[in-house]
Amino acid sequence: MTSHDLAATFRALHDDVLVLPNAWDAASARLIQEAGAPAIATTSGGVAWALGATDGQGLAPVAVFDAVRRIVAAVDVPVTTDIEAGFGDVAGTVAGLVDAGAVGINLEDSEAGVLLGTDAMAARVGEARASADAAGVALFVNARTDVYLLGGDDLDDVVDRARAYVAAGADGMFVPGLSDLDALTTLTKAVGAPVNVMAGPGSPSVRELTAAGARRISTGTALAEAAYGLTERVARAILEDGTFDLLEGGVDYGRMNALLGVR
Template sequence: MKTELARRLRELHERPPLVLPNAWDAGSARAIEAAGAQAIATTSAGVSWAAGVEDAGGLNRTTAIAAVRAIVAAVSVPVTADVESGYGDVEATVAEVIEAGVAGINLEDSDAGALVDPAVHAGRIAAARAAAVAAGIDLVINARVDTYLFGDGTGTIERAKIYAEAGADVLFVPGVVDAPTIRELVDGSPLPLNVMAGPGAPAVTELAALGVTRISVGPAITTAAYALAAAAAQELLTTGTYRTLSAT
């Protein structure tokens, strides 16, 4: 079953665009699958918030993998897991999420809000690929490049080339939503491009026309869900009415 899910996820990349709504727990994953998603991505930010901790450093490997395990168990479609920068031991982390049943991973090239040397991240990718080979899984490795999140994008394509050589399958560049930059990345990258979309970004059809292969939304759905919960609770506790709930 694990090998079949990995094969299905890889095949979905060959029929772009692959649209990946991001889940943060088993319930959200089921809702996303019921909406018609062919695959599901997790969001480390959403998983962190669901666990009551801050994103970017608050989540530990045990909690992250437990969330991944619950999400995979709740759905029948392939799941690709956000494992941040590997929680200190990329090979062990990837081995565990593969055992949990994931078909792909998202691995980022920053730590504590700063970019790491591309050679360091290439080593992480190679370690992830080694864990996948050892498990007999054709894992889809999405290499996240944070050059636009923590800088002006300098070196993005150079990093993509290094990561491709290390065994990455997809280039993920969050923080980019303007069409000209997206087109440059599509044209220059040796890997198919994953864009993190959301309000203010081009629509899925426009991104596909630009050549984007994979589209995810990061924590956007989680943020919207929690905003709804907060607004409904505030209305209930102040005016005692239910307009927010009736709007869903």
């Protein structure tokens, strides 16, 4: 499919509930697709860690572009990517990711742990929308607010931000850190766009989040953390106990080669 087809497909997926376990490299993306995901979403933290950098814009944008290009090449479904706060150049970052094949982005309203003003973030959303439009791709702009993630609990502020970001050109609203189902219900009813929540250990189930109005459910860094946690546990068992049983259950060597073979 062309980028235009993939963008249209990705947009249409939000007509129902879209569940996205987040990928961090080509192999994880391919396995997530094989598990049944209709699209792939990246995690900025996972991508950064896999490349030896920290999350929080620790990578150069070109490294993100390259990582996304490899993921796009490995799968047959739409790819949306986390661009954090835009790496200091929202329009340029969007242009680079569209060129790499991405058809969606997450853009957050905090930088270095500081929440941006609503107008400042709305302006960045507008820059992202204009850059994608100039490239001729109907990019799905998922505007993320970090009010809850940074320890706040002002639902009215979140609603106001969501409405401002949508008015500026966002197609969806991402609210990580919000797990209270009543607050989520209020938010989804107040925002005229799909609301994305982040789930992990201890989160309400997909069914509960859907009943509260969520239209997109992603896992952020949680899947990458689980994979790295398994790596550490297995390595400790080998090095400290001299046992290898925890290596059971891995993906077969031949299958991985087949999945990532020439396409």
